[in-house]
Amino acid sequence: MIRISIDAMGGDHGPEVTLQGLQRVAERRPDARFVIFGRSEAVEPVLAKMPRLAAVSQFHHCDVAVRMDAKPSQALRQGRWKSSMWKAIEAVKAGEADVCVSAGNTGALMAMSKFCLRTMADIDRPAIAAIWPTARSESIVLDVGATIGADAQQLVDFAILGAAMANALFDVERPSVGLLNVGVEEIKGQEEVREAGRMLREAGLDTMDYHGFVEGDDIGKGTVDVVVTEGFSGNIALKTAEGTARQIGGYLREAMGATLMSRIGYLFARGAFSRLREKMDVRKVNGGVFLGLKGLVVKSHGGADDEGFAAAVELGYEMVKAGLFDKTRTTLDLYHARKPGPVSGEAATNI
Amino acid sequence: MIRISIDAMGGDHGPEVTLQGLQRVAERRPDARFVIFGRSEAVEPVLAKMPRLAAVSQFHHCDVAVRMDAKPSQALRQGRWKSSMWKAIEAVKAGEADVCVSAGNTGALMAMSKFCLRTMADIDRPAIAAIWPTARSESIVLDVGATIGADAQQLVDFAILGAAMANALFDVERPSVGLLNVGVEEIKGQEEVREAGRMLREAGLDTMDYHGFVEGDDIGKGTVDVVVTEGFSGNIALKTAEGTARQIGGYLREAMGATLMSRIGYLFARGAFSRLREKMDVRKVNGGVFLGLKGLVVKSHGGADDEGFAAAVELGYEMVKAGLFDKTRTTLDLYHARKPGPVSGEAATNI
CATH class of the missing domain: 3.40.718.10 (Isopropylmalate Dehydrogenase)
Structure with missing residues (x-):
């Protein structure tokens, strides 16, 4: 129940x-x-x-x-x-x-x-995760608007939360995780994104497969199961994609209604268009998850x-x-227990 | 010549x-x-x-x-x-x-x-401006990747640069300018975006019509002539839109080739599809402008x-x-000459 x-x-x-x-x-x-x-x-x-x-x-x-x-x-x-x-x-x-x-x-x-x-x-701060339809299947993108700006540790936490959700929803043992950035070269991008990348690589978590940086066009391709970013760029990516989909839908309607031939063509291809509409149907992927x-x-x-x-x-x-919920808790405990705390780490070196 | x-x-x-x-x-x-x-x-x-x-x-x-x-x-x-x-x-x-x-x-x-x-x-720093096809016509979006992060003054400068470009290319006397944000409420978003909004409103420049905040889906709608943001989110918006357009193009091809009926429909509507393709043709809007x-x-x-x-x-x-180039120079001179410098402004109050 x-x-x-x-x-x-x-x-x-x-x-x-x-x-x-x-x-x-x-x-x-x-x-x-x-x-x-x-x-x-x-x-x-x-x-x-x-x-x-x-x-x-x-x-x-x-x-x-x-x-x-x-x-x-x-x-x-x-x-x-x-x-x-x-x-x-x-x-x-x-x-x-x-x-x-x-x-x-x-x-x-x-x-x-x-x-x-x-x-x-x-x-420290929660995230809103969106389910994003991709050319392959579906991916999770977070944060799409809960937190404006995030430091490296928060991005790592979002990666853990997103991977747990992907594991639960997509039934993938070790979901692939990418950090959203403006280039795949290591040198590019924001300081906190680079640092989060370093931390994820070093953590070597067995609950995810850290892929590295991804770019905006990788989201729709479905390059990774989980795309991690802070809320400002995540929200802009989500709304921009929605806007682009609506814009192209408008072009398509306009083109299909323009001439007699295109209207006849539309009648023949009605089934195809309804499959397309179904694929682009935002209702089917409705729901932002607070993690x-x-x-x-x-x-x-x-x-x-x-x-x-x-x-x-x-x-x-x-x-x-x-x-x-339990999966997330387990991974977080594991990660944070393993991570050397700054105080105990210092003390150990001083003895 | x-x-x-x-x-x-x-x-x-x-x-x-x-x-x-x-x-x-x-x-x-x-x-x-x-x-x-x-x-x-x-x-x-x-x-x-x-x-x-x-x-x-x-x-x-x-x-x-x-x-x-x-x-x-x-x-x-x-x-x-x-x-x-x-x-x-x-x-x-x-x-x-x-x-x-x-x-x-x-x-x-x-x-x-x-x-x-x-x-x-x-x-202080240059911007890359992209021309973005919209449901209405075209808009300019900047910065799409030259500068990661921008303070309020830099965002204002981008607004001036972008407005001059829109004036030159689109033949609009006072292009409308929006700041990309995650909500239209005044209270939302990054500190520097809010501050830039305040500065643009106060400046009351006659070379642009400052619209206020816009969201990701406003870009494709063509809500404003110029969308201003820093390079990280601008680059992510641009690439995400490209990715979404490719993804939908893929769905469409798949749907039209799926059945005999849809293939017949495609033949009738060929003209419409080629108009659609032309509208989505990225080659026609190729070119990032360094401003x-x-x-x-x-x-x-x-x-x-x-x-x-x-x-x-x-x-x-x-x-x-x-x-x-001259239009940009004139607006910048006008804006920066009018803006009270911090040093001279202080001195004046102290006399």
């Missing part, structure tokens, strides 16, 4: 869509159980029409729903202890749920998750429809099922 | 391709004149077969050609004063050419350009074919024709 806490009020479309998403998950994953938080007048009428979902769910009323445009600090001030978002996160902390899913505002969700769950021991906290939280895209929200919930489900 | 100095030895394919590119430019732009540098045994036999190009060109032999895989420091040590790359840059410095074009290695070309031409007064130096240098993609190299040469041609 996998227990999932849900902030039903998050997202642009509210409970109508989030509950329809849950309904889909309930049909596809019979061992999923839901703890749903939201305003009763919005949730209960919808839930009443979904007996199958209701049978595997508990519902708790909350007075407050965090607004999609609330600033993180404001959301934290007004929504702490009582909002549906907070309550869904708290259910993970209290051990009542294995993972929390919300389509609410990213900044607020991250601020509350940090405040409520706290970061894991040895981890490095003492509990799992998945952020669904705010504009996701029911199938998109279901994908985010199923992502959380898969990670719990694969034991992501 | 526009005089263009050419490093004929640069690029993956060497003089065969660079000269064929020049031949195309010579046909299309009768007032272009070329000063060509390279090894005589490689260049002269090719040039001999192109009387039309030869008639508008001067050729100078150079002993040394910079290797495509040379490190910048190595290239500078071995190629300074005597390589075809150096000589082509030097022709701009000496006033014998208005712009230099090379398909040689980016790091080497930037190192030599900085060493030979030096940065403009008031400019902020005391002279214009254009970097062509190393793998460019003759049409691609011609596009880079014509980009240089257009910028000279539009008087980019």
Whole structure:
């Protein structure tokens, strides 16, 4: 049984869509159980029409729903202890749920998750990991926006967190990990990226295969299973790729509608276009995963429809099922225990 | 008459391709004149077969050609004063050419350009500007890899340089300028990006329309004429977009070849696909422009074919024709003269 806490009020479309998403998950994953938080007048009428979902769910009323445009600090001030978002996160902390899913505002969700769950021991700052469709299959890219700037140690931690997630989701024993940089030569790039590369090489972790530096175009190629970077460039890479995909989609629609011949061609190739659309369907890879906290939280895209929200919930489900949290903990313990602490190291030389 | 100095030895394919590119430019732009540098045994036999190009060109032999895989420091040590790359840059410095074009290695070309031409007064570090095809038309994105990290003043300088280039190339009186950031809220993002935003707003320059922050997906939308960022994230955005375009092109080819129906559809829609291909043709927008130096240098993609190299040469041609260099100088003088210097400003308050 996998227990999932849900902030039903998050997202642009509210409970109508989030509950329809849950309904889909309930049909596809019979061992999923839901703890749903939201305003009763919005949730209960919808839930009443979904007996199958209701049978595997508990519902708790909350007075407050965090607004999609609330600033993180404001959301934290007004929504702490009582909002549906907070309550869904708290259910993970209290051990009542294995993972929390919300389509609410990213900044607020991250601020509350940090405040409520706290970061894991040895981890300074959390990361948001995205699943990126590639020419080969899928890769994990982190951080895509939780932390602006990261030092070498934080990049190494992100590599460990990302590798554990890839191991859990992709079923690869030692996922390959690359550090995002502006060139493959050792001399290029930011100081902290170079230093992180050195640390990863020296650590020789058996939970990952450190590949070295990768560049922006390696992400789409699927050169490595895990691409590690700090949140500023990661977020820009993610949004730039989304923008490029939309732009090309627009060109394609324009080209196919331009002449009678192209419209006839489109009719013949309809099947091919629907396969292409499916491949480019962002809903299927919906879900940013918050890593490095003492509990799992998945952020669904705010504009996701029911199938998109279901994908985010199923992502959380898969990670719990694969034991992501314990795997991460084990690798982190191993790495940080092995790493010579600066104090004891000094002392040893002085004796 | 526009005089263009050419490093004929640069690029993956060497003089065969660079000269064929020049031949195309010579046909299309009768007032272009070329000063060509390279090894005589490689260049002269090719040039001999192109009387039309030869008639508008001067050729100078150079002993040394910079290797495509040379490190910048190595290239500078071995190629300074005597390589075809150096000589082509030097022709701009000496006033014998208005712009230099090379398909040689980016790091080497930037190192030599900085060493030979030096940065403009008031400019600390140069930038590489890329022309980015957007859903609307084209935008300029800078820096895409010359400087890793940039402080607020450098970002402001990049904005001025980029706006001057947009004004010259796109014929817009006051190009709109956006700072690349991870959110449109004022509170988000890196300190230096926020500070640069404040400075640009306060400067109220009449050579640009400062739009505010933009995100990664705004680049492809064409939200602004000029997108400003430091070289690390700019390079990652550029390469990620290239990678995504290639990835989708691959999906499309796969989908269209998958079934008999889709292949028939492809035949009908061939015209549409060739228009799409043309729209996605990177050769047409080939050319990274080095800005902020005391002279214009254009970097062509190393793998460019003759049409691609011609596009880079014509980009240089257009910028000279539009008087980019003087426009930039005028705006910079205006901005830096108006800006109160820290020393004189202090003195004034103390009197």
